[in-house]
Amino acid sequence: VKAAAFDYVAASSVPEAAAVLGEQPGEARILAGGQSLVPMLAMRMVQPAVVVDINGVGGLDAISVRDGALCIGALARYSAIERSPLVTRHAPLLADALRHVADRLVRNRGTLAGSLAQADPSGEGPLASLAIEAVVVAQSTAGRREIPVGDLLLGPYETSLQPDEVIVEVRVPIVPARRHVFLELARRHGDYAVVSVAALGVPAQDPGTWRSVRVVLGAAGPLPFVAEHAGALLAGGPLTDAAIEEAAQSALGAAEPASDARASARYREHLVPVYVRRALGLLRDRWGG
Numbered sequence: 001v002k003a004a005a006f007d008y009v010a011a012s013s014v015p016e017a018a019a020v021l022g023e024q025p026g027e028a029r030i031l032a033g034g035q036s037l038v039p040m041l042a043m044r045m046v047q048p049a050v051v052v053d054i055n056g057v058g059g060l061d062a063i064s065v066r067d068g069a070l071c072i073g074a075l076a077r078y079s080a081i082e083r084s085p086l087v088t089r090h091a092p093l094l095a096d097a098l099r100h101v102a103d104r105l106v107r108n109r110g111t112l113a114g115s116l117a118q119a120d121p122s123g124e125g126p127l128a129s130l131a132i133e134a135v136v137v138a139q140s141t142a143g144r145r146e147i148p149v150g151d152l153l154l155g156p157y158e159t160s161l162q163p164d165e166v167i168v169e170v171r172v173p174i175v176p177a178r179r180h181v182f183l184e185l186a187r188r189h190g191d192y193a194v195v196s197v198a199a200l201g202v203p204a205q206d207p208g209t210w211r212s213v214r215v216v217l218g219a220a221g222p223l224p225f226v227a228e229h230a231g232a233l234l235a236g237g238p239l240t241d242a243a244i245e246e247a248a249q250s251a252l253g254a255a256e257p258a259s260d261a262r263a264s265a266r267y268r269e270h271l272v273p274v275y276v277r278r279a280l281g282l283l284r285d286r287w288g289g
């Protein structure tokens with residue numbers, strides 16, 4: 001199948017791109033890395049009247065630290081993010097998770113901002129961004145607003161972005177001394193996740209105990225989600241085998257796995273506690289908790 005006809009606009013600035021989106025709300029789409037949009041166009045899963053290419057907008061690929069946050073521009077490619085010393089230092093989970101996306105060709109073009117706009121429930125970008133409490137900065141002709149990723153992701157392939165909003169940046173608050181583990185099961189390396197899990201912990205002063213623990217799951221529900229109760233069970237104490245088991249069962253209780261081409265819901269139900277157990281065990285064993 002070939003894409004249906006559309007107008008192509010090469011925007012030279014974010015205000016110009018936002019203005020085009022605003023002129024035809026819901027009928028125009030931003031083109032970033034094209035790794036999801038182009039296949040969707042080719043399969044006619046989307047048929048926008050206008051495609052607004054932002055690849056010519058200068059400065060949108062920057063990765064920097066500003067005001068206590070790691071700032072990742074909307075055109076920063078996965079490859080640049082996973083190799084950035086700033087990301088490795090301030091958001092290492094993100095670098096670890098993005099290495100699981102597809103292959104080098106896709107990662108040389110695809111962007112974190114694009115994956116957040118795409119909101120694939122199996123996507124590593126949405127899961128990692130939720131885990132590290134990232135915030136998306138979106139711009140329209142009315143101005144800019146910040147949207148926490150937890151509020152951005154509404155459902156599979158559904159976000160709270162307005163049709164005239166362009167993501168310009170993803171901001172990650174810098175949390176000192178946070179440890180992490182990211183694990184994923186995929187049928188082959190680079191395939192979409194069958195199940196993925198991120199475990200983050202901030203050690204407490206008492207050796208072996210954790211001030212806070214955050215468990216986040218991907219491909220185990222319509223959206224990546226934070227297993228809030230599992231984290232609450234673990235906060236303040238040591239990661240004993242018994243505590244980890246209780247958290248793993250709690251995470252399973254919060255999961256809503258579905259069947260798809262990659263795995264059945266039942267297999268995912270089996271995997272969720274296995275992967276949560278493994279991730280928390282590694283958090284303890286690697287980081288001395």
Ligand SMILES: Cc1cc2nc3c(=O)[nH]c(=O)nc-3n(C[C@H](O)[C@H](O)[C@H](O)COP(=O)(O)OP(=O)(O)OC[C@H]3O[C@@H](n4cnc5c(N)ncnc54)[C@H](O)[C@@H]3O)c2cc1C
Nearest residue numbers: 030032033034035036037102110111114115117123124167
């Ligand atoms: C072979 C292959 C394998 C893949 N495997 C994986 C995988 O294992 N894991 C995974 O997570 N993903 C995978 N992907 C998808 C990939 O991660 C995409 O790159 C990503 O989903 C979209 O980023 P993009 O920059 O390419 O966005 P595009 O494809 O350009 O856009 C995607 C959507 O987001 C919108 N959009 C993009 N940027 C913005 C912006 N700045 N503001 C507002 N809206 C915007 C577009 O309008 C479009 O609706 C794969 C893709 C391919 C082709």
